[in-house]
Amino acid sequence: MKQLFLSLALALSATAFAQVLEVQSVTPLQLKDAGRSVVTGISPKGDYVLLSDAQLNGLARYDLATGRISVISQARSAGLNATISPDGASVAFREDSFKEGLRYTDVSVHTFATGATKQLLRGARNVNAVSLQGNTAVTIANGEAKKMALEGKAVKNAAPVAAIVNRQLVLTVNGKSEIISPLGTDRSYLWPSVSPSGHHICFYVAGTGCFISDLKGKIVARLGKLRAAKWLNSTTVVGMNDTDDGHVVTASAIVAATIDGKSQVLTDASLKAMYPYPAAAGKMIVFTTDEGDNYIINIK
Secondary structure, X not given: OOOOOOOHHHHHHOOOOOOOOOEEEEEEOOOOOOOOOEEEEEOOOOOEEEEEOOOOOOEEEXXXXXOOEEEEEOOOXXXXXXXXXXXXXEEEEEEEEEEXXXXXXXXXXXXXXXXXXXXXXXXXXXXXXXXXXXXXXXXXXXXXXXXXXXXXXXXXOXXXXXXXXXXXXXXXXXXXXXXXXXXXXXXXXXXXXXXXXXXXXXXXXXXXXXXXXXXXXXXXXXXXXXXXXEEOOOOEEEEEEEEEOOOOEEEEEEEEEEOOOOEEEOOOOOOOEEEEEEOOOOOEEEEEEOOOOEEEEEEO
């Protein structure tokens, strides 16, 4: 595995725009379990990452301080869109099965403190999104929202949840779902997420680029080719700018961009850096490479 320390000077020289983040270093993430080598998420505090195998089967928690691995699930597709709660105390994951050529999905949530796992959905078709909010889970399947209390009573007013339903951008607020698709319904939308403040949505339009809108669908920022973007905080997203020759990825960099139009490349050309997962505390970003290695960007 390559060793890379990215200085502030390099981070600044790699962008034609203003500085967004102060990068302290980019360091390899040494994993002790080669069977689970794909990072599929990082906790809000940056104290653990989620791991799956190369096919996103199975799910485990890897504590960054101790290197301890705790198996969460052995389920098929458990690492696909695994969702960590805002406090890092639990994670929602899926288990896919096939019958007569059709895919069915169970969705469960695992609580780390108790080790308990609770099923949210069983045998669902087309799971669009899962959101964990305190003691409440919001699931969207076939475009229909369902709210469930993990313990006690569910929150009265759940935070907005963005999802892709039949290629369209759908926003669910307090159980009511509405297509907002800001660039029209003749486009295909990808990678939607609501900002931590709950005021904006980041999404990608196939063949066009990445955008940020308000909850009504009004575009507030055009971020260009920034794929698989996720919120670092309520004003900044991180994604990847990748190129290919039609067969393989030829280059890819992790880029941070803000609502007010600033942009900064965080990695250099020595790595094909892909699929970033930022910690909500804003101090770490984990990403993988085309060779299957994982790195952490440490932010000052």
